[in-house]
Amino acid sequence: MTTVTSPLTGRVVGLANVPDPVFSGAMVGPGTAVDPVREPTEALAPVDGIVVSMHPHAFVVVDDEGHGVLTHLGIDTVQLNGEGFELLVNKGDKVVRGQAVIKWNPAAVEAAGKSPISPIVALEATADSLGSVREDGEVQAGGELFSWS
Structure with missing residues (x-):
């Protein structure tokens, strides 16, 4: 069983409320x-x-x-070409x-016209393999978002 924790402090909104059909439709997972x-904040690793x-x-x-757990910082943020993001680790670390x-x-x-809402997705998972999925409420970085069996 894997516990997935929040990489960010904020308000849990659930995937259905992500302003991107690929995420809101759970097509990624x-x-x-x-x-x-x-x-200004740091996105944290949601798992070891x-x-x-x-x-x-x-x-x-x-x-x-x-x-595999995907953390996607904002929606359409790829269009910012890395501006405003600083990598603290490397692939393979x-x-x-x-x-x-x-x-x-x-x-x-948000000032650049993009949504900062950040999906945290269980890749190659099925909805029934996740438990205790948070859909709302305040969360601190490191707070539990869901479990994965």
Whole structure:
């Protein structure tokens, strides 16, 4: 069983409320989303594992059980070409839950006309393999979002 924790402090809004049909339709996978606080912050690793994909706006960490967790910082943020994002780790690095992975500013993303709402998705999972999925309420970075069996 993998516990997936929030990479961000903010308000849990659930995948259905992500302003992108690929995420809201769970086409990438099941999970939830966080509307982050509007201040410079660090996105944290949601699980212990290896960083297998690293972009300024998104990263994937695969844990020892082979579960890949995608953290996507905002919607359409790839269009910012990395501006306002600072990578703190590299692809291939081993990370521990709660370790800072990317520095970014959700307020700057919003000012650039993009949504800072950030999906946290269980890749190659089925909805019934997730438990205790948070869909609402305030969350601190490191707070539990869902479990994955």
